[in-house]
Amino acid sequence: xxxxxxMRYFVTLAETLHFGRAAERLHLSQPPLSRQxxxxxxxxxxxxIERHSRQATLTHAGSRFxxxxxxxxxxxxxxxxxxxxxxxxxxxELSIGFMxxxxxxxxxxxxxxxxxxxPEIDLKLREVVPHALIxxxxxxxxxxGILFSPGAVRGxxxxxxxxxxxxxxxxxxxxxxxxxxxxxxxxxxxxxxxTSADSASxxxxxxxxxxxxxxxxxxxxxxxxxxxxxxxxxxEGLGIALVPESMRRLALPSVSCISLADAPSVxxxxxxxxxxxxxxxxxFLAMSLPARA
Amino acid sequence: xxxxxxMRYFVTLAETLHFGRAAERLHLSQPPLSRQxxxxxxxxxxxxIERHSRQATLTHAGSRFxxxxxxxxxxxxxxxxxxxxxxxxxxxELSIGFMxxxxxxxxxxxxxxxxxxxPEIDLKLREVVPHALIxxxxxxxxxxGILFSPGAVRGxxxxxxxxxxxxxxxxxxxxxxxxxxxxxxxxxxxxxxxTSADSASxxxxxxxxxxxxxxxxxxxxxxxxxxxxxxxxxxEGLGIALVPESMRRLALPSVSCISLADAPSVxxxxxxxxxxxxxxxxxFLAMSLPARA
DNA sequence: CGATCATGATACCGAAAAGGTATGGATTTA
DNA sequence: TAAATCCATACCTTTTCGGTATCATGATCG
Numbered sequence: 001x002x003x004x005x006x007m008r009y010f011v012t013l014a015e016t017l018h019f020g021r022a023a024e025r026l027h028l029s030q031p032p033l034s035r036q037x038x039x040x041x042x043x044x045x046x047x048x049i050e051r052h053s054r055q056a057t058l059t060h061a062g063s064r065f066x067x068x069x070x071x072x073x074x075x076x077x078x079x080x081x082x083x084x085x086x087x088x089x090x091x092x093e094l095s096i097g098f099m100x101x102x103x104x105x106x107x108x109x110x111x112x113x114x115x116x117x118x119p120e121i122d123l124k125l126r127e128v129v130p131h132a133l134i135x136x137x138x139x140x141x142x143x144x145g146i147l148f149s150p151g152a153v154r155g156x157x158x159x160x161x162x163x164x165x166x167x168x169x170x171x172x173x174x175x176x177x178x179x180x181x182x183x184x185x186x187x188x189x190x191x192x193x194x195t196s197a198d199s200a201s202x203x204x205x206x207x208x209x210x211x212x213x214x215x216x217x218x219x220x221x222x223x224x225x226x227x228x229x230x231x232x233x234x235x236e237g238l239g240i241a242l243v244p245e246s247m248r249r250l251a252l253p254s255v256s257c258i259s260l261a262d263a264p265s266v267x268x269x270x271x272x273x274x275x276x277x278x279x280x281x282x283x284f285l286a287m288s289l290p291a292r293a
Numbered sequence: 294x295x296x297x298x299x300m301r302y303f304v305t306l307a308e309t310l311h312f313g314r315a316a317e318r319l320h321l322s323q324p325p326l327s328r329q330x331x332x333x334x335x336x337x338x339x340x341x342i343e344r345h346s347r348q349a350t351l352t353h354a355g356s357r358f359x360x361x362x363x364x365x366x367x368x369x370x371x372x373x374x375x376x377x378x379x380x381x382x383x384x385x386e387l388s389i390g391f392m393x394x395x396x397x398x399x400x401x402x403x404x405x406x407x408x409x410x411x412p413e414i415d416l417k418l419r420e421v422v423p424h425a426l427i428x429x430x431x432x433x434x435x436x437x438g439i440l441f442s443p444g445a446v447r448g449x450x451x452x453x454x455x456x457x458x459x460x461x462x463x464x465x466x467x468x469x470x471x472x473x474x475x476x477x478x479x480x481x482x483x484x485x486x487x488t489s490a491d492s493a494s495x496x497x498x499x500x501x502x503x504x505x506x507x508x509x510x511x512x513x514x515x516x517x518x519x520x521x522x523x524x525x526x527x528x529e530g531l532g533i534a535l536v537p538e539s540m541r542r543l544a545l546p547s548v549s550c551i552s553l554a555d556a557p558s559v560x561x562x563x564x565x566x567x568x569x570x571x572x573x574x575x576x577f578l579a580m581s582l583p584a585r586a
Numbered sequence: 587c588g589a590t591c592a593t594g595a596t597a598c599c600g601a602a603a604a605g606g607t608a609t610g611g612a613t614t615t616a
Numbered sequence: 617t618a619a620a621t622c623c624a625t626a627c628c629t630t631t632t633c634g635g636t637a638t639c640a641t642g643a644t645c646g
Contacts, residue, residue: 002373003296019623032605034623044373046380050570051623053613060571061380068372075368079361080295080337087339087354277343278353312594325634327594344594346642 004076006040007069009033010048014066017049017056085120089279093122096284097142099130099200100227104246106162106268106288107146114287121280129225130200137271143281144272148202155273161288162268166206166242168258169234176240176258183261184214191221193230193241200227202266207242210264231255297369299333300362302326303341307359310342310349378413382572388417389577390426390435392493393520397539399455399561400439407580414573422518423493430564436574437565441495448566454581455561459499459535461551462527469533469551476554477507484514486523486532493520495559500535503557524548 013022013033023033041048048062058066085091094114098107107125115123128136130147137145138155149160168187170176176186188211197204211218221239224230228250230241235252244266248257270288272281306315306326316326334341341355351359378384387407391400400418408416421429423440430438431448442453461480463469469479481504490497504511514532517523521543523534528545537559541550563581565574 001298003298004369005294005296007369007372020621029606030623031607031625034625036604038624044376046376048376053622056623059380060385060573061376064379064385065372065376068368068375072365072369072372075361076297076300076365079300079358079365082361083337083339083341083354083358086357087352092353092357280353313592322635323594324596324636327596328633331595346593349594 002040002043004073006036007073009036010040010062011066011069011073013037013049013056014058014062017058019056087279089121089281089283090118091120092278092280093124094144094278094280094284095124095126095142096144096146097126097128097133097136098146099133099148100127101130101148101164101200101244101246102146102268103127104244104249105164110146110161110288114284117287118280118283130202131198134271137273140273140276143276143278144270144284146268146270148200149267149269150202150271153271155275156271157274159270159285159288160267161270163265164244164246164268165263165265166203166210166260167245167248167263168240168260169231169243169247169255170240170258171234171237172254172256173237174240177256179258181259181261184210184216187211187218187240187242188214188216189219191219191239193222193224193233193239194218194220195227195230196223196225200225203242203244206264206266210242210260295333295336297366299329300366302329303333304359304362304366306330306342306349307351307355310351312349380572382414382574382576383411384413385571385573386415386417387437387571387573387577388419388435389437389439390419390421390429391439392423392426392441393420394423394441394457394493394537394539395439395561396420397537397542398457403439403454403581407577410580411573411576424491427564430566433566433569436569436571437563437577439561439563441493442560442562443495443564446564448568449564450567452563452578452581453560454563456558457537457539457561458556458558459496459503459553460538460541460556461533461553462524462536462540462548463533463551464527464530465547465549466530467533470549472551474552474554477503477509480504480511480533480535481507481509482512484512484532486515486517486526486534487511487513488520488523489516489518493518496535496537499557499559503535503553 009022009026012026013019016022016025019034020030023030026033037049046061047059048065050057050059082091111123111125114121128145133145133147134150134153134156136142138153146161149158152158168176168182176182192207194207195204208218222233224233227243227247230243231247231250231252233239234241235254242260242264243257245257270285272285302315302319305319306312309315309318312327313323316323319326330342339354340352341358343350343352375384404416404418407414419435421438426438426440427443427446427449429435439454442451445451461469461475469475485500487500488497501511515526517526520536520540523536524540524543524545526532527534528547535553535557536550538550563578565578
């Protein structure tokens with residue numbers, strides 16, 4: 001049966017039009033080359049090269065076959081290279097699910113760095129509401145997720161990549177609006193706006209712990225799912241809120257963010273299934289280490 | 294070394310994810326398949342398939358390799374098919390040089406028929422002034438030429454494909470203008486417009502022979518290279534001319550073409566080098582036979 | 587929990603194929 | 617006409633391939 005080796009032989013022969021020199025270039029003696037070419041022609045049922053006493057010439061079929069064989073060999077070699085590249089995690093696909101907060105903190109740098117280092121990886125990024133993310137990663141719909149630390153989850157490996165402090169968002173006419181910093185005592189009797197426990201429970205928990213450590217229960221007036229909503233409601237004067245510092249970016253002019261003494265913090269983590277064999281994931285994880293600082 | 298056979302094995306294996314069934318489909322027993330896959334993986338330095346006790350799964354590199362291998366195999370098989378098709382003259386290139394007259398007679402039908410029968414042949418048609426055509430065919434710049442019969446030419450095979458009669462082109466106010474037919478006696482003392490001997494010598498020769506057979510020498514007043522020019526000069530009343538009947542098509546309204554008794558004729562021939570090995574030429578020649586009538 | 591089954595790997599053997607050396611035949615060159 | 621060039625062929629050795637038999641490892645089932 002015809003194989004790629006015969007194609008390589010033929011291409012070299014076609015380039016030299018000389019059995020002896022082609023064989024030499026192939027690190028082969030001349031008779032095996034003659035035989036392989038003859039076998040190739042026999043299997044194809046087509047004469048590819050015309051042997052004259054002085055110099056050989058390609059037949060029309062041979063010259064067509066030369067074109068095609070070059071293309072086949074190139075794609076063959078590329079297939080082999082691609083397999084290795086895919087194995088090294090330099091070629092393929094990597095899908096990352098992330099919660100919205102990550103878009104304001106670690107995601108941009110991480111994605112930029114990864115794309116620059118692995119341009120051949122098709123990086124798919126999709127935002128997912130935080131509480132759905134763990135399930136999606138577990139189900140294999142994402143190679144990794146960026147979310148607030150959910151504690152230990154069976155079947156997931158988790159690594160902190162970013163620690164973010166909360167700050168106090170107040171509306172312009174609020175009594176704290178001009179302050180540089182605030183402490184837990186300042187929010188003791190303030191009605192707070194917070195995320196519902198099921199959407200971004202880590203923030204909610206951090207807020208509650210912060211208040212409890214100071215000896216009181218927070219007064220949650222309003223619950224919203226999205227941080228944008230919370231900021232908006234603060235702007236409308238319906239209450240104040242503890243929000244991640246990165247949310248400053250989407251704070252409206254009428255909202256000011258005040259640093260908190262001993263500010264509570266929430267942790268961004270990477271989560272992935274340790275059984276995930278996507279080689280691209282390894283590189284992504286390796287790259288996410290230096291970015292930790 | 295990796296070869297295309299291992300790729301085929303791998304593709305089948307990847308499609309079944311089962312060594313036993315893949316081997317069966319390949320008309321092979323299972324151990325050789327296992328060994329070939331192992332060898333493939335070893336040569337690539339990449340694990341392509343994960344063996345579990347219940348079912349095998351592709352690694353990421355394997356699934357990439359599957360895509361690529363399919364493409365390689367397809368192009369490999371196509372290269373082989375193409376070589377055969379090229380050898381049968383169904384794929385490749387065929388260049389035909391033709392004199393202008395052919396565009397009014399045999400060329401359109403021939404080209405249409407050939408293109409319809411051999412759509413994968415890149416048919417290159419180029420008009421060439423008649424007296425240059427023989428040289429170009431001899432030099433190999435055309436696979437064949439369509440021209441007036443030049444008699445025997447060393448190194449060329451020649452085959453008549455069309456016999457065309459000459460007719461008499463006269464201007465509107467000429468005394469013969471109303472006639473249905475004419476004979477040699479009618480042009481005895483007429484000043485004729487003819488092609489120069491070096492451009493379309495066959496027509497010139499046919500005209501001269503026609504007159505000489507009737508016992509007189511033609512009076513050539515004007516010589517032109519192109520038939521269009523001749524027709525134009527006739528229209529301008531500078532003389533009358535014997536032109537191939539197909540030239541009626543480009544006759545101006547003021548020119549009428551009159552049939553000649555015992556009309557002289559010129560022969561269109563195909564000319565090609567018998568040493569030309571282009572398989573497409575054989576088919577073209579075969580096809581030009583039925584068109585002879 | 588042990589027997590059985592399914593699945594792929596390994597060991598070993600004979601057949602096929604590949605490459606090497608020596609040489610022959612045809613044609614060109616000196 | 618002798619020498620040289622070039623590809624084909626003959627023959628041998630080595631390598632590779634596929635086949636059979638068998639083993640190791642988990643999964644399945646009574």
